Amino acid sequence: MSSDQVRYLLHVCCAPCASASIERLTERGEDVTLFFSNSNIYPHQEYLRRLAEVERLARIFSVPLIEDIYDHESWLRWVSGLEDEPEKGRRCDRCFAYSLRRTAEKAEELGMQQFSTTLSISPHKRSASLFAAAEGLDGFVPDDFKKKNGFARSIALSREFELYRQDYCGCEFSKRASQRHHTRSQ
Numbered sequence: 001m002s003s004d005q006v007r008y009l010l011h012v013c014c015a016p017c018a019s020a021s022i023e024r025l026t027e028r029g030e031d032v033t034l035f036f037s038n039s040n041i042y043p044h045q046e047y048l049r050r051l052a053e054v055e056r057l058a059r060i061f062s063v064p065l066i067e068d069i070y071d072h073e074s075w076l077r078w079v080s081g082l083e084d085e086p087e088k089g090r091r092c093d094r095c096f097a098y099s100l101r102r103t104a105e106k107a108e109e110l111g112m113q114q115f116s117t118t119l120s121i122s123p124h125k126r127s128a129s130l131f132a133a134a135e136g137l138d139g140f141v142p143d144d145f146k147k148k149n150g151f152a153r154s155i156a157l158s159r160e161f162e163l164y165r166q167d168y169c170g171c172e173f174s175k176r177a178s179q180r181h182h183t184r185s186q
């Protein structure tokens, strides 16, 4: 790997989504560093559980991992007024903007030229909304990891590595919606 190779900071939402995304980027020859920046996740115990799995995945792929500060109060202020929005709605667009802005700032701080996010692998996330949230952020790469069966590959790798797969997106609002859904379907 040459010293002037472009460096790529990958925002990671969770280990399952990261698995196939890292695999694709490393196969492409990218110099990848993971960035766990997820102040949206609630409660903190869940945050720590997802972080531990990402740490394990980073060791599996031998890629560096940086953890951002966890500031859920700041995130709540950022999405204030949008608490009742459904998933894929305006609260999620704000949430994407929060994570992408923090990743752009970290990439600049580290002198890394490119960044993107594993969020695009999920069928629950509209890639177009993600890319719109990144507008104006220098260095954003619109990698759409759900293409070429990325999500199916993430499930296969999650099974292979026995990764924890959560049943809600991350914030308390998505957790409540997931619990309501489970109650109705019982």
Ligand code: SF4
Binding pocket: 040, 041, 087, 088, 091, 092, 093, 095, 096, 169, 170, 171, 173, 174
């Ligand atoms: S549902 Fe997920 S993407 Fe939407 S606001 Fe909550 S944590 Fe963010």
